[in-house]
Amino acid sequence: MRRTHTVFSLALSAVISAVITAGTAGLFSASALANEQVINLYSARHYPTDEALYNDFTKATGIKINRVDSDDAGIIARLKAEGSASPADVILLVDAARLWRGEVDGLFLAVKSKTLESAVPALLRAKPTDDGGTAWFGLSTRARVVVYDKLKVNKADVDTYEELSDPKNKGKLCIRSGSHPYNLSLFGAMIEHLGPAATEKWLKGMVDNMAREPKGGDTDQIKAVASGECSMALTNTYYLARLMRSTNPADKAVVERVGVVFPNQQSWGTHVNVAGGAVARYSKNPANAVKFLEYLVSPQAQNHFANGNNEWPVVKGLKLDNPALQAMTGGDFKSELMPISAVGMNQIKVQRMLDRVGFK
Numbered sequence: 573m574r575r576t577h578t579v580f581s582l583a584l585s586a587v588i589s590a591v592i593t594a595g596t597a598g599l600f601s602a603s604a605l606a607n608e609q610v611i612n613l614y615s616a617r618h619y620p621t622d623e624a625l626y627n628d629f630t631k632a633t634g635i636k637i638n639r640v641d642s643d644d645a646g647i648i649a650r651l652k653a654e655g656s657a658s659p660a661d662v663i664l665l666v667d668a669a670r671l672w673r674g675e676v677d678g679l680f681l682a683v684k685s686k687t688l689e690s691a692v693p694a695l696l697r698a699k700p701t702d703d704g705g706t707a708w709f710g711l712s713t714r715a716r717v718v719v720y721d722k723l724k725v726n727k728a729d730v731d732t733y734e735e736l737s738d739p740k741n742k743g744k745l746c747i748r749s750g751s752h753p754y755n756l757s758l759f760g761a762m763i764e765h766l767g768p769a770a771t772e773k774w775l776k777g778m779v780d781n782m783a784r785e786p787k788g789g790d791t792d793q794i795k796a797v798a799s800g801e802c803s804m805a806l807t808n809t810y811y812l813a814r815l816m817r818s819t820n821p822a823d824k825a826v827v828e829r830v831g832v833v834f835p836n837q838q839s840w841g842t843h844v845n846v847a848g849g850a851v852a853r854y855s856k857n858p859a860n861a862v863k864f865l866e867y868l869v870s871p872q873a874q875n876h877f878a879n880g881n882n883e884w885p886v887v888k889g890l891k892l893d894n895p896a897l898q899a900m901t902g903g904d905f906k907s908e909l910m911p912i913s914a915v916g917m918n919q920i921k922v923q924r925m926l927d928r929v930g931f932k
């Protein structure tokens with residue numbers, strides 16, 4: 573007892589002397605610091621319009637966001653290197669294959685949230701863990717579509733993914749690296765639809781049809797179609813929508829020249845990928861991390877994904893108010909129905925196939 577009392581007295585006197593030394597102003601800022609709530613966000617969302625999204629969360633909750641930006645691979649590598657010392661609370665990645673990778677590598681903390689479970693359709697989140705938690709949630713979707721040169725290509729010749737490797741389209745294809753997550757996920761989905769042997773043949777056919785070696789991002793492929801370097805390409809929808817909404821005359825000219833097709837409307841539907849979020853495995857603020865993910869499925873945040881970054885909300889029943897997405901789809905489109913987690917699982921198989929067929 574005596575000993576405890578002494579320790580307490582010592583601690584108390586330390587506080588008192590701290591107060592005396594700090595003075596009134598120092599005290600005020602010290603207590604403000606203690607109350608300040610912060611989450612550390614590791615984000616691969618490379619969209620400047622997201623700034624408003626983060627500011628609105630801080631305004632609504634008082635929780636500040638410290639953001640570290642990197643690409644998906646960079647974030648995963650960093651989390652692995654930091655291990656249990658990682659300051660990360662929330663992780664945002666922009667592809668199903670990467671979300672799956674983070675889950676398998678044990679980088680996420682499975683959470684139980686009625687709000688997230690009812691907002692995010694089961695196909696667009698991780699499979700439940702043994703105790704009913706979810707490792708990651710899709711928060712927005714994007715379709716992987718074909719753009720083509722309206723002057724040189726008939727829409728009917730590029731309205732399926734299979735036709736990208738048809739000999740009739742020899743020398744026409746522009747595509748970013750096969751190993752980029754967006755392509756790994758599409759190709760992983762193809763394994764589910766066609767089986768491995770036919771998928772490998774399909775990949776080989778695309779290599780044979782390339783107008784040039786894979787390089788650049790999706791926007792570069794769209795521009796290469798418009799410039800006549802190639803006449804068909806794959807892109808995520810938001811890159812095209814961004815050009816469609818641009819006031820830059822050069823972008824307008826690009827949009828004027830290219831057509832867009834949502835592939836496989838007569839069969840299994842167009843491939844859709846997710847951007848999603850997870851709570852970091854070693855988060856020191858898991859409650860606030862969940863609060864942030866829950867905010868991202870609120871109508872306000874979901875509208876932001878649709879209107880700010882030209883993605884589709886995961887939450888059903890929201891009114892979409894985006895003229896570019898509207899013009900692109902003519903209202904709606906059929907998307908493939910496949911657990912996005914299955915797509916992630918195939919990525920290692922896909923990478924081996926790419927190596928075998930020489931798809932860079």
Ligand code: FE
Nearest residue numbers: 618666790808
């Ligand atoms: Fe992107």
